[in-house]
Amino acid sequence: MREIVLINITGEDRPGLTAALTGVLLQGGVNILDIGLAVMHGTLSFGILVDIPDNEVATALLQSVQSKAHELNLQARYTPISEEDYQQWVDGHGDNRHIVTLLSRKVTPAQLQRVSALISQYGLTIERIERLSARVALDAPTEQGRACLEISVRGEPTDPQALRAEFFALSSEQGVDIAFQQDDLFRRNRRLAVFDMDSTLIEAEVIDELAKAAGVGEQVSAITERAMRGELDFRASFKERMALLKGLDVGVLDEIGASLRLTEGAEHLFAELKRLGYKTAILSGGFSYFARQVQARLGIDYVFANELEVVDGKVTGVAVEPIVDAQRKADLLQELAIKEGLQLEQTIAVGDGANDLPMLSLAGLGVAFRAKPLVRQSAKQAISTLGLDGVLYLLGWRDRNGCA
Template identity: 40%
Template sequence: MPKELNGKDVLIKVSGPDHPGITSELMSIIKKTNNSLLDMGQSVTHGLLSLSFVINIANENTEQDHVLKDLLFAANNLNLTLDYKVVEPKAKSQKTEKFILNCVSVEPLSAAFVCDISTILSKHGINIKRIDKVSPNEFKSLEISTQVPIGMNWQEVKAELLKTSNGHQVDVAFLKDDIFRRSKRLIVFDMDSTLIQTEVIDELADACGVGDEIRKITEEAMNGEIDFDESLIKRVSKLKGLEASKMKDILDSLPLTPGVEDFIHTIKTLGYKVAVISGGFTFFANALKEKLGLDYAFANELEIVNGKLTGNVVGTIINAEQKALLVKLIAQQESISLEQVVAIGDGANDLPMLATAGLGIAFHAKEVVKKEAEQHMSHGPMTSILYFLGITDSSELL
């Protein structure tokens, strides 16, 4: 070994067909010497290995310590290519935080999308450390490990990511890579237009012949244009006289959101607690709780007298503030940290609930909600959220 390498840091890069035992073989050579292992990284793309590591060549190397020669010989026997070069000791860099950018698509990801995403990251000084394909058989999802400068303008980055997400129809989520990312324990759903693909009160309105009037008020409420309590009281008043038996007919035809049943089955199998907290009505929330095997259901109670709706709501209205409060109460009841809670909703009245949870996701939400929520998913089925939770292959659980 050249004496001029003594005391130097040497970067060694190994590439070629991947198979078990490569890292073990090469590290056994380092182990036998007095050379220090300073850094390493490894990835596999399409069956091809890229392994790199940095060693410090000890000053006291003896004649018998030919570490580079031994590494080259071993690499050749393993059908690998090995290169090396001297590198400068790593300088102190600016303070950063680790974040994971999850990208999930219904269709295969394009080079244009990857280009746009990486350009946004580069523009804001976000360094890509690693890229992994996490959908087992298709190129439809990526997990991008990044180093984010502390104090970065998150609002600007979020706006640019939202624009790119909508343009390519790829869902993205920027999640802090901490101990809570893969340790969620409670999932809380909104009901209308989240667990199910309709607004129950609109279905009740159609049955009562006041569909257009109520839909207009519902839209204003979901967009945050009018107070939720006021809108609910106003809408329910128009249902006065409706036969309560009509609710059973509506329940039987409620369309579940695509992927909901598989998503809930998967997270329940993994031990998550699941709740629905709705500004809708208990008759429907409780039925969904029973059907989907949920642990909790909270919603508004319609007053019924002599088999007909009176047009009144009984008890405390489940509005935006109550939703957030109930998230805290369930977490407390289950001894779960709020950082371990995921909340999923679509309307303006879900925003406090989304903000309370460690991970809040605006699911196929109104534009105003997507802009306010921490994360959003607008293109894939409910099962796509599994990738945000670090559950990358749930096929054996479904």
């Protein structure tokens, strides 16, 4: 009679252990059904599920494994698995998989406990937890830290919308970003990434900077803030703000452009996206004059933004059509996907304002970056704790080897 046995080996890791242990299994026509190995701080955890043809072979084989483990100063433990339990495990292979990603400056036990409790509460089973972020020195400043855990779960949540709402509430409470994605082919096969510019790629709203130079800073900033929160129609608010800039001397543009700072993580993100073969684009309700400067700094492929009309060295205050508003951004995302021969599931969109929501909802991965609560809650995913390169973690990218 056959025996199905789970063999667990633990102990101090060193080269050659896997070969030595699997070498024992060469006898008796053993079939390997599953295998997993992890090393944490020099400690090996090795599991192997085997199908052994009959009891006599099983007894001799397990004695040999025990002897080899003792010889290598390792601990071996055996767990018999019934054919019924094994068949249930096989049948579960077709279950849906999801990825829960925790991003923070520093992951705490409270964050992980609360997230894992919600995963269980909504009928999901954790299969794997892996750290994607690099090892951190004990004395590293927390504000400069990067911590990311990727949790692979099996099953379908009993109430997906309620689970997302719970994750959102927990994110705000615990200071951690929690992403929840389907673990499918597209997650690692995206090839186009589009970005808002102001307060996403750069740490400023350019129209507010122009307004300061024109002496109408407070008026324009108030309108911008309301538009970002979704309280005002973008097109109407854009035209209103543009009118307030009438007469601004074009000479201030270079000065403002030179003062613009890239967002934390932007350079790293674009370097990696380029290395991975992505096409990138700016889809901005800001101005092409400044977007082209950002394009040059980050090596971006496409730029679509608003034109700043200037006559006789002065800004006219007229909004030049077509205005890149919420719908225009969504349309441009679709056009670029078609141009590059991609499905929308293969695209990424990142932005911070209400006018970014249509493109965020269309993209395979839509990320609200350091956004207002309404935008964060409405987007598929949100990052507020880390820099822009936190997007890489949502693709399964690992710090230790720079690969997805």
